[in-house]
Amino acid sequence: MENFSLILAIVVVTALAFDFTNGFHDTANAMATTISTGALKPKVAVAMSAALNLVGAFLSVEVANTISKGLVDETGIRPEVIFAALVGAILWNLLTWLVGLPSSSSHALMGGLIGATIASAGTGAVHGDALVTKVLIPAIAAPIVAGVAAMLATRLSYTLGKKADGKAAAKGYRTGQIASAGLVSLAHGTNDAQKTMGIITLALVAGGVVAPDSDPPTWVILSAGMAIALGTYLGGWRIIRTMGKGLTDLQPQQGFAAQTSAATVILASSHLGFSLSTTHSVSGSVMGAGLGRKGGVVRWSTATRMFVAWGLTLPAAALVGALAESVTDLGDWGTAVVAVFLIASSAAIWKISRREVVDASNVNEAEEPAGVITTAIAAVAPPPTGTLPEDLTTDLTATIPAPATEPVTPAAPPAAAV
Numbered sequence: 101m102e103n104f105s106l107i108l109a110i111v112v113v114t115a116l117a118f119d120f121t122n123g124f125h126d127t128a129n130a131m132a133t134t135i136s137t138g139a140l141k142p143k144v145a146v147a148m149s150a151a152l153n154l155v156g157a158f159l160s161v162e163v164a165n166t167i168s169k170g171l172v173d174e175t176g177i178r179p180e181v182i183f184a185a186l187v188g189a190i191l192w193n194l195l196t197w198l199v200g201l202p203s204s205s206s207h208a209l210m211g212g213l214i215g216a217t218i219a220s221a222g223t224g225a226v227h228g229d230a231l232v233t234k235v236l237i238p239a240i241a242a243p244i245v246a247g248v249a250a251m252l253a254t255r256l257s258y259t260l261g262k263k264a265d266g267k268a269a270a271k272g273y274r275t276g277q278i279a280s281a282g283l284v285s286l287a288h289g290t291n292d293a294q295k296t297m298g299i300i301t302l303a304l305v306a307g308g309v310v311a312p313d314s315d316p317p318t319w320v321i322l323s324a325g326m327a328i329a330l331g332t333y334l335g336g337w338r339i340i341r342t343m344g345k346g347l348t349d350l351q352p353q354q355g356f357a358a359q360t361s362a363a364t365v366i367l368a369s370s371h372l373g374f375s376l377s378t379t380h381s382v383s384g385s386v387m388g389a390g391l392g393r394k395g396g397v398v399r400w401s402t403a404t405r406m407f408v409a410w411g412l413t414l415p416a417a418a419l420v421g422a423l424a425e426s427v428t429d430l431g432d433w434g435t436a437v438v439a440v441f442l443i444a445s446s447a448a449i450w451k452i453s454r455r456e457v458v459d460a461s462n463v464n465e466a467e468e469p470a471g472v473i474t475t476a477i478a479a480v481a482p483p484p485t486g487t488l489p490e491d492l493t494t495d496l497t498a499t500i501p502a503p504a505t506e507p508v509t510p511a512a513p514p515a516a517a518v
Contacts, residue, residue: 107179108179108304110179110439118296122295122296126292127332130281130288133281134355137277137352139278153325154289156290157290157321159289172226173227181217183428184438187424189417192208192212194446204239205292209296209417211416212421213299215422245365246362247387250362250385276360300324301315347386347399348389350389353393357385357392
């Protein structure tokens, strides 16, 4: 550890700070549907998720190896490059958290790393084949696969539960939803915590502390697991609101189907070493579950904003990472300027977020306003039996005259003809 320089220590601390933001940014992936359906109380849900994230961090290192060995050329990377990459990833995480959009922390990290690496060593230092096969293709395939699986699972759940007692079935699905949420949290630890392990290991290789092609040291695994668990416990309530209430309205059957489908996709990708976005997987499964219930709709206005954020994540983080690397390349004072900028920007975003506080007490109170497509579907959908739409009821009430409050004097009989 004699080669552990100041810049390397700064990189490790910044990486753990990113891991912390990753935790509260992605809490919604595991617990948003569980909280929105009432299966678990908000604080209980995030505590359970935090514990399982920590456990999941110790189950595998395949994704960490993809980040540290497969995405960029280790030999051309300096610790300052990794610091710049983390700056881009953290700022993107905080900005999307501020507006409540569930974007990918994984892609923010990889975008920042790619941008900083290109700015430092050129495009040749990025392994394009690994980027395409282990990042871009899974990014497109994951939400589609998880969404289709969740839609089919939702339809199957409702088909099998037609003759079941409503209250008993709902209770059973809530129990199953708690178990599946725990599985998603465990899967999140095996996938997302490893990304920080990989970036710290890459920094240690660049700083000469560990040999190239090394697996993450035990202290790296432990610290990354604890950082993401702490962030998860604090809860990203803004994104939980969007995921649980903004995309669609979920019933326990749908929540169970969505989380089980997402957990299956995430665990499979972790086993294969794919640096998958858990956000993409869970968002896709939530939308699939929304479409799987008869009469269920997806709020496409929210989904569209989310898709735009997904598309911007890699290039935006890469741009910030490249700019940060250009400044750190000027020397120690440049690195100091970037560090001050990161701290000041983070503090400003936090201060803005205090204007409208979202926490465990109000996370389920406000719903995302319905978009144009959702409103149109609701307008043509038949009302439930025995009810009238609210606007029609209002119109009928307005057209029926109120009963007279004054007695009406009867008209005098016509005078007798003379």
